[in-house]
Amino acid sequence: MPVSPNDRAEFDTIILGVGGMGAAACYELARRGHRVLGLDQFSLVHDRGSSHGESRIIRKAYFEHPDYVPLLHRAYERWYELEQATGRPLLRPTGLVLSGSAEGETICGARLSARQHGLQLQNFTAAQARLRFPGLEFPTQHDVAFEPGAGTLLVDDCVQAHVDEAIRHGATLRGNEPIIDWCSDGQTVSVRTSAREYVARKLVITAGAWSNDCLTDIGLQLTILRKFVGWFPVRAGEYQATSGTPTYFFELSGRTFYGFPSFDGATIKVAEHSGGEPVLDPIHVDRGCHLADLDGLRSFLKTYLPNAQPNLARHSVCLYTLTSDKHFVIDVHPCWKNVVFAAGFSGHGFKFCPVVGEILADLAENTKTSLPIEFLSLKRPDLKFQSSQ
Ligand SMILES: Cc1cc2nc3c(=O)[nH]c(=O)nc-3n(C[C@H](O)[C@H](O)[C@H](O)COP(=O)(O)OP(=O)(O)OC[C@H]3O[C@@H](n4cnc5c(N)ncnc54)[C@H](O)[C@@H]3O)c2cc1C
Structure with missing residues (x-):
C-alpha cells in the first residue's frame, strides 16, 4: 500500500484485541505487506479471555450448520500451513x-x-x-x-504461533495497552489507548468478550x-x-x-x-x-x-x-467502511481463527471476500440487536 507524503497514518491497519481471531488477523495482514499494529489490554497470549486452556475441538461434520463446512476446509489447510511455517505441532x-x-x-x-x-x-x-x-x-x-x-x-500454542508469525512478518504487537476509544471519518481511524493515540487507515475489531463495549453503535446483543x-x-x-x-x-x-x-x-x-x-x-x-x-x-x-x-x-x-442465534458475526461496520469486525464466536469459534484472519484481511482490503460468509452477516434476519429486544 503506497503512503502519500501527507498521510497521517503511521499504520495501515490497527487490530483491536490480539486474542484468537486478532492474532490470526495480525498475521494475515502482515503477511500481505500491511503495516500492522496489534493492541491488547492484557499481555500477548493470556488466560483472561476466550482463547486459553490447553485444547479446542476441531471438526468438519458441523452440527451447528452445514454452511460452516467450506470455511472449515479452509481452516484445516491454514492450520497445517501454520504448523509448517512454525515447525510447531498445533493440531x-x-x-x-x-x-x-x-x-x-x-x-x-x-x-x-x-x-x-x-x-x-x-x-x-x-x-x-x-x-x-x-x-x-x-x-x-x-x-x-x-x-x-x-x-x-493446542489453543495457547496456536495463538502464540500466530503472534510469532505476525511479528516475523513485521507486525508491531503491543500487550498491556488497552484501547479506550476509537473513531473513524471513513478514510482514517484514530485509536486512543492508555498510552497514546494512533492513526491508521483501517481498524479491525476482534475484542471477544469485550465486543459489546467496542461496537456500541451497532448494538449487538452479545x-x-x-x-x-x-x-x-x-x-x-x-x-x-x-x-x-x-x-x-x-x-x-x-x-x-x-x-x-x-x-x-x-x-x-x-x-x-x-x-x-x-x-x-x-x-x-x-x-x-x-x-x-x-x-x-x-x-x-x-x-x-x-x-x-x-x-x-x-x-x-x-x-x-x-450472539442471539449462536452464529458468528463477521462484517464491515455499517457506518464506516474502513472498520471491520468479527465477534460472537458463541463457544465454537476457535477452530476458525486462521480463516477468520483471512476473511478480516479481505474485508479490510476490499470490503468483500470470496469466502462464503453471507450467513454470518450483520444483516441476517435472525440476529437480534439491543433495540430489537
Ligand atoms: C471453555 C471454552 C471452550 C471452548 N471450546 C471450543 C472448541 O472446542 N472449539 C472451538 O472451535 N471453539 C471453542 N471455544 C470458543 C473459542 O475458544 C472462542 O470462540 C474464541 O477463542 C474466541 O476468540 P476471540 O478472538 O473472539 O476472543 P479472545 O481470544 O478472548 O480475544 C479477544 C481479545 O481482545 C482483547 N481486547 C478486548 N477489548 C480490548 C480493548 N479495549 N483494548 C485492547 N484489547 C482488548 C482481549 O484482551 C482479548 O485478548 C471455547 C471457548 C471456551 C471459553
Whole structure:
C-alpha cells in the first residue's frame, strides 16, 4: 500500500484485541505487506479471555450448520500451513465421538453436514461404541457417530504461533495497552489507548468478550457466559490420546458435555458446553472453583467416563460470547467502511481463527471476500440487536 507524503497514518491497519481471531488477523495482514499494529489490554497470549486452556475441538461434520463446512476446509489447510511455517505441532488428530439421540441437534446436525458435504462420519450403536472406545460409556438409546478427521488444537500454542508469525512478518504487537476509544471519518481511524493515540487507515475489531463495549453503535446483543473447565486425574494407561481415546461430545437431555483424552498422561479435561452464568464485567469474572462448578462435571464423569477420578486436579475459567442465534458475526461496520469486525464466536469459534484472519484481511482490503460468509452477516434476519429486544 503506497503512503502519500501527507498521510497521517503511521499504520495501515490497527487490530483491536490480539486474542484468537486478532492474532490470526495480525498475521494475515502482515503477511500481505500491511503495516500492522496489534493492541491488547492484557499481555500477548493470556488466560483472561476466550482463547486459553490447553485444547479446542476441531471438526468438519458441523452440527451447528452445514454452511460452516467450506470455511472449515479452509481452516484445516491454514492450520497445517501454520504448523509448517512454525515447525510447531498445533493440531492433534484425535478424532471426535458424538453421542446423542438420533433426533437431537448434535447427531442430526452432524449427519446433515456430512451428507451435504461428503464428509466421513462413522455410525455406531451404543454397544458397538463401548467396544470401539474402551472406558467411555454410551446410553443404550443413543446413536453414536465418529468423525475420524476431527482433532484437538493446542489453543495457547496456536495463538502464540500466530503472534510469532505476525511479528516475523513485521507486525508491531503491543500487550498491556488497552484501547479506550476509537473513531473513524471513513478514510482514517484514530485509536486512543492508555498510552497514546494512533492513526491508521483501517481498524479491525476482534475484542471477544469485550465486543459489546467496542461496537456500541451497532448494538449487538452479545451475552457473555462464564465457563468452568476441569482437569481430573486418570490412572496410567487410561483415556490416553496416544492409545486412541478420542475427544467426545455428549448431548444428554438438555445438557451437553465434552472432553479430551489425556495428553499429559495424568489428567483429562472435561467441561459443560450448555449452561454458564451470565457475566456483566468480563474483567472481574469469578475465576474461583465452587461446588456448583463441579457437581455437573462429576456426575458426567461418573456415568460416562467411570474410570476417571472425581477429585479436581486443576481448573480454568473461560468466556463464551454468544450472539442471539449462536452464529458468528463477521462484517464491515455499517457506518464506516474502513472498520471491520468479527465477534460472537458463541463457544465454537476457535477452530476458525486462521480463516477468520483471512476473511478480516479481505474485508479490510476490499470490503468483500470470496469466502462464503453471507450467513454470518450483520444483516441476517435472525440476529437480534439491543433495540430489537
Ligand atoms: C471453555 C471454552 C471452550 C471452548 N471450546 C471450543 C472448541 O472446542 N472449539 C472451538 O472451535 N471453539 C471453542 N471455544 C470458543 C473459542 O475458544 C472462542 O470462540 C474464541 O477463542 C474466541 O476468540 P476471540 O478472538 O473472539 O476472543 P479472545 O481470544 O478472548 O480475544 C479477544 C481479545 O481482545 C482483547 N481486547 C478486548 N477489548 C480490548 C480493548 N479495549 N483494548 C485492547 N484489547 C482488548 C482481549 O484482551 C482479548 O485478548 C471455547 C471457548 C471456551 C471459553
